[in-house]
Amino acid sequence: MDIERLMVAAEQGNVGAQTLLGMFYLDGIGVERSYPLALRWLSSAADQGAPRAIVNLGAMYEQGLGVEQDMDEAIRLYEQAAGRNEFMAFILLARIHVDGRGRLADQRKAAEWYRQALALEHAGMESPELDEARQFLQKTGLDREH
DSSP: OOHHHHHHHHHTTOHHHHHHHHHHHHHTSSSOOOHHHHHHHHHHHHHTTOHHHHHHHHHHHHHTSSSOOOHHHHHHHHHHHHTTTOHHHHHHHHHHHHHTOSSOOOHHHHHHHHHHHHHTOOTTOOOHHHHHHHHHHHHHTGGGOO
16 A cells, blocks of 8 residues: 555545545554544544544544543444444444443344344355354344344
8 A cells, every 4th residue: 555645645635545544543554553643534534424434433432542532422423433334333333232331231222233234244245243243143032133
């Protein structure tokens, strides 16, 4: 990945480039990890409605990476991304309800979020997150509810 070209595109307002650059700074991929720069680029992309940027910004608030930890803000951002059908937002919201972080644990709400993640599944698509969703629903018996 050509970081310089990505930076130019991000500075020109390209939301995809801003999202990627923010994720690269968040995870230290091809650049030195920098939470302030991750926050800058993810916030810029999130302001333009980029669901992947919104969910990564939520993760920064959930984990307190470069910002004060704020579960309410993380949940708000995850719900915003979920409203844009961002797969990982459904998974992260389900996990919050399974663990009871930020709010009381709610197995039925977790099941709803997992079901929404599974609804995005494409034929033949496999991932650890989809397996997690299926296992939770089977284990809790909530796979039979709708």
